[in-house]
Amino acid sequence: MKRIGILTSGGDAPGMNAAIRAVVRSCIYHDIEVFGIYYGYQGLIDGEIKQLDIGSVGDIIQKGGTMLFSSRSEDFKTEEGQQKAIEQLNHYGIEGLVIIGGDGSFKGAKKLTEKGYPCIGIPGTIDNDIAGTDYTIGFDTALNTVIEAVDKIRDTATSHERIYVIEAMGRDAGDLALWAGLAGGAESILIPEIKTSYDDVIQKIKRGHERGKRHSIIMLAEGAGNAYDIAERIKDELNFSTRVTILGHTQRGGSPSAYDRVIASRFGAYAVELLLNGKQGRMVGLENNQFVDYDLTGNFDKSNKEIEELYNLSSQLSI
Incomplete structure (x- = not known):
């Protein structure tokens, strides 16, 4: 294999640049040309492709987003679009492709793999919702961004004796809200994977109030309900001040944590290693x-x- 391509697709995640850097420099170390494909699968279809060198990925390891x-x-969802990709x-002589992204990105990689094109996937999403890996690139950084916000809001919730409903990203996956709720001591957590009624939230707040607790944090994944509906119901039924x-999107940005940088770097190097060993249709x-x-x-x-x-565990600790 003499030429490898790399693209990022779907939502950006802190650490993607670290993975790009690792792929590019691992390729160059092994005397392989590497081509960057800009703007994901659409850029692949449109031919937004450029050869990268060592300097192309200089000073990006600490930057969020994706270069x-x-x-x-x-277009890529169609047979015609996939064929054009x-x-x-083939036009650029790219013999293998590294794709960084989430489940939607991997579905695209699956289509190319089924057509006989060698692809390796690197899981990059703040949602941490990909099977086969304990962590995805960006999750640790996003989680710490959420925790920092929760800690700050806890201070003002205590000062004003208010109930705060904090909504984290997670349309179909509640990892961010769950981990942040556990680490931040949230009194209630609502996530898409586990059914929790508003009545349960109300009753927990009520029990806390009866023993003298005057503030609470309700941690909500965006796919598990409407934050304003929850706040309004708490206000109506308990007559408590709510915010x-x-x-x-603050959760997506920012400089990646040391952990995300290291994991992304190791994922990138491993993806190149798999292609060099003749592997295809794999996810690291x-x-x-x-x-x-x-x-x-x-x-x-x-x-x-x-x-x-x-x-x-969170339910046990937030009694």
């Missing part, structure tokens, strides 16, 4: 502190076992 940019592509890869904080991951690879054509839905364990 290759990212975009959604409706492969034609572009809502929606953290939004970290499981039980060991670097592993899995069939990219498999299921990307994460098991709820660990989520249930953490949720139950």
Whole structure:
């Protein structure tokens, strides 16, 4: 293999640049040319492709986002779009492709793999919702961003004796809200994977108030309910002062943590190693502190076992 391409797709995540840097420099170390594909799968279709060298990835390891940019592509979902993408890869003589992203990105990689094109996936998403890996690039940084916000809001919630509903990202996956809720001592956590009624939240606040507690943090994943509805119901039923904080895209940005930088660097180097060893259709991951690879054509839905364990622990500690 003499030429490898790399692209980032879907939502950006802190640490993606560290992974890009690792792929590029690992390729150059092994005397392989490496090409950056800009704007994800749409850029692949449109031929937004440029050769990268050592200097191309200088001073990016500490930066959030992705230097290759990212975009959604409706065109790539079609047979015609996928075929055009492969034609572009062939035109540039790119023999293998490293794709950094989440489940949507991996579905695209799966399509290329099924057409016989060698792909390796690197899990990069703040949602931490990919099966086959304990951590995804960006999760640690995003989690610490959420925790910092929760700690600050806790201070003002205590000072004003208010109930705060804090919404974290997580349309289909509640890892950010769950981990932040546990680490931040939230009184209630609502996530998509586990059904929790507003009545349960109300009753927990009520029990706390009866023993003298005058403030609470309700941690909510965006896919588990409406923050304003929850706050309004608490206000109506308990007559408590409530506030809502929606953290939004602040969770995606920022300089990646040391952990994300190291994990991303090791993922990137491992992805190149797999391609050099003739592997294709694989996803790299970290499981039980060991670097592993899995069939990219498999299921990307994460098991709820660990989520249930953490949720139950949080419930026990927030009595």
